[in-house]
Amino acid sequence: MTSKVYGEERRQQILQLLKTSPVPQTGSGLAKKMNVSRQVIVQDISLLKAKSEPIIATSQGYIYMQSQTPAKNAERLIACLHSPEQTAEEMRVIVDHGAAIKDVSVEHPVYGDLTASIMVHNRKEVAEFIEKITSSQSFYLSQLTEGVHMHTIAADSESVLDDVCQALNDKGFLIKDE
Template sequence: MKKVLGEERRTLLLDILKSSTEPITGGELAAQTNVSRQVIVGDITLLKARNEPIIATSQGYLYMHTSSPAVLTERTIACSHSPEETEEELNILVDQGVTVKDVRIEHPVYGDLTASIMVSNRREVKQFMEKIKSTNSGYLSELTEGIHIHTIAAQSERALDEAEAAMKEAGYLIDLTD
């Protein structure tokens, strides 16, 4: 296979990402364009600098289409738990039909730090957890003794209410009204 060069490769990457409904790994994109994964990382950075709505998730790159067919409603929830409870927390949320979009902490030096998660089902949660373990990475919440914020999205306010209730029942939700 011939190596795809420069601007032609970035155009191809955009086409591939736009046509996919699932995240695509840097390795898969590298194989499709016959370049290294590091070249793909650079290309994605350039595309993001051009305001292309590409996000990096634990499952790969995803193009965020602005005209999404399903209108999602979002909510921010404050949580606290140990690192060992992360998988349970994420499963509680996705079991209620919500997507966990990100995690955010307030760091004393760097201010707000946000990382994309983008998990919507148990399979994606499992992949996220496997990626954390295989890369020997820590959780952002470890920097704040377990306190963190999630942006969650769902088809309805009811699903978000049910997710919050399940998190409260599990003892993971920080009640901001106390």
């Protein structure tokens, strides 16, 4: 778009773009299309979420959660512990065994549970996630809790999740019941 799009019209266009896009849309990309700042897009997304639009922010960008999206049949919350340098390896173990990483969460002493959507399904997305953390000079949520964190992982079957947990355990990443 060459001219600035205003208010509700812009939010409706953003919503339409998200609903029809097969890939996540970045805030910067949406800002360019609407000829506004990324901060305006962040505010628009917040307003759309406040109207109960099922938009989530992932490490790849914004996505609209389509109800017809085929869901994985099994989910599991796993507790992990490792150094920041081992994050890519942990994520690759999960996706290489056929599971998706939906989110990461930590228990913060002041804020309580903090959860961030990740939505990583393959090695390419793992690499992109790690690159975004590195290039933005951000840190992993697990660094707030000395490496302790949880992931919601999803797969087509419980046996795939069992395989992921065994592989993570073999690497020493899984926190086990003692």
